[in-house]
Amino acid sequence: MSKATGSGEFALIREFFASGFPRNKHTRLGVGDDASIVMPPAGCDLLQSIDTQVADVHFPATAPAHLIAQRALRCAASDLAAMGAEPQGFHLALTLPNAEYEWLADFASGLRDAAHELDLDLLGGDTTSGPCLVISIQVQGWAPAGSALTRASAQIGDDIWVSDTIGRGALALPQVLENPAQFSGLARHYYFPQVQTPLGIQLRDLATSCMDISDGLLQDAGHIARASGVTLELNATAIPTIAERTDSRWLQCITGGDDYQLLFTVPAARRKEAEALRDEFSGIARIGKVIAHNGEDVLLQEEGRPLELPQHNGYQHF
Ligand SMILES: Nc1ncnc2c1ncn2[C@@H]1O[C@H](COP(=O)(O)OP(=O)(O)O)[C@@H](O)[C@H]1O
Ligand SMILES: Cc1ncc(C[n+]2csc(CCOP(=O)(O)OP(=O)(O)O)c2C)c(N)n1
Numbered sequence: 636m637s638k639a640t641g642s643g644e645f646a647l648i649r650e651f652f653a654s655g656f657p658r659n660k661h662t663r664l665g666v667g668d669d670a671s672i673v674m675p676p677a678g679c680d681l682l683q684s685i686d687t688q689v690a691d692v693h694f695p696a697t698a699p700a701h702l703i704a705q706r707a708l709r710c711a712a713s714d715l716a717a718m719g720a721e722p723q724g725f726h727l728a729l730t731l732p733n734a735e736y737e738w739l740a741d742f743a744s745g746l747r748d749a750a751h752e753l754d755l756d757l758l759g760g761d762t763t764s765g766p767c768l769v770i771s772i773q774v775q776g777w778a779p780a781g782s783a784l785t786r787a788s789a790q791i792g793d794d795i796w797v798s799d800t801i802g803r804g805a806l807a808l809p810q811v812l813e814n815p816a817q818f819s820g821l822a823r824h825y826y827f828p829q830v831q832t833p834l835g836i837q838l839r840d841l842a843t844s845c846m847d848i849s850d851g852l853l854q855d856a857g858h859i860a861r862a863s864g865v866t867l868e869l870n871a872t873a874i875p876t877i878a879e880r881t882d883s884r885w886l887q888c889i890t891g892g893d894d895y896q897l898l899f900t901v902p903a904a905r906r907k908e909a910e911a912l913r914d915e916f917s918g919i920a921r922i923g924k925v926i927a928h929n930g931e932d933v934l935l936q937e938e939g940r941p942l943e944l945p946q947h948n949g950y951q952h953f
């Protein structure tokens with residue numbers, strides 16, 4: 636396999652990461668110096684987040700490089716969408732076991748495609764050798780001061796909503812592990828999770844809390860509950876899942892993670908406004924209500940009766 640032209644780390648950065656990315660008008664200085672310089676618009680809050688993806692933990696090491704890149708940037712950008720941010724740019728820290736030209740060219744092409752679709756300028760990064768492929772992506776964007784959505788202000792009486800079908804990523808996983816190069820059907824959702832940026836921006840003026848579901852609906856619902864000091868009561872049959880309630884894989888859907896859908900709360904008095912979002916976001920579904928904290932962070936109900944929560948309610952690294 637050929638190596639990057641020229642030699643070493645700097646030739647590799649010049650060749651693959653110095654150009655071809657969307658240029659955001661607020662970027663004063665991007666790739667090439669000790670730090671990037673970005674001038675946020677007046678009256679906006681800067682939102683920043685970082686996520687790491689590790690080979691054979693977050694994606695199969697043998698997956699095509701452009702799919703690995705697409706997935707890594709989309710998963711990172713999802714955190715901005717969850718808070719209602721307008722995307723601006725990202726930093727990329729790459730640890731590579733080797734520098735194969737074809738692999739890097741394919742990775743950079745997937746990254747550029749995703750960056751253009753998501754409107755994220757590559758601002759800089761870091762490239763090192765290491766024993767396995769690790770991709771860390773810091774993303775940033777902004778929102779009018781004070782308008783960003785958080786996990787912490789769900790109110791008793793709010794409706795609970797999800798942006799679309801839950802469980803696609805979880806049910807894709809066995810297929811993806813079996814054949815990492817295939818990206819049709821469910822595997823498409825695994826490699827190309829839909830980043831809900833337009834919905835997040837619209838929710839700034841409607842939702843009381845919001846987050847993206849990366850680890851599993853049940854576990855992530857617990858994060859809003861704890862941050863807001865309330866209980867989230869979910870209606871099992873109202874959750875739009877890719878496997879039906881009677882299917883043995885239903886539990887995997889609500890605990891498996893890799894959804895990157897938004898979970899959000901809206902005051903019941905504004906339910907009609909939330910329903911009207913269906914014109915643009917046809918998949919949104921009302922799945923429960925926020926109640927006063929009653930000892931449990933999350934309750935799962937079916938036809939008024941409580942369902943026992945599984946021991947394993949989402950992905951945890953340790
Ligand atoms: N090593 C760390 N140092 C500081 N903060 C961290 C670290 N790891 C995670 N966090 C913070 O803990 C919170 C939960 O992390 P995580 O579950 O990874 O969030 P997300 O699902 O949004 O990526 C986030 O606010 C994140 O910034
Ligand atoms: C090859 C492979 N095995 C297992 C999984 C399942 N998985 C790994 S990490 C994870 C949760 C999301 O990752 P995390 O690092 O917790 O992301 P964050 O919550 O910080 O956004 C899931 C569902 C996967 N995506 N790919």
Ligand SMILES: [Mg+2]
Pocket residue numbers: 685686687
């Ligand atoms: Mg994280």
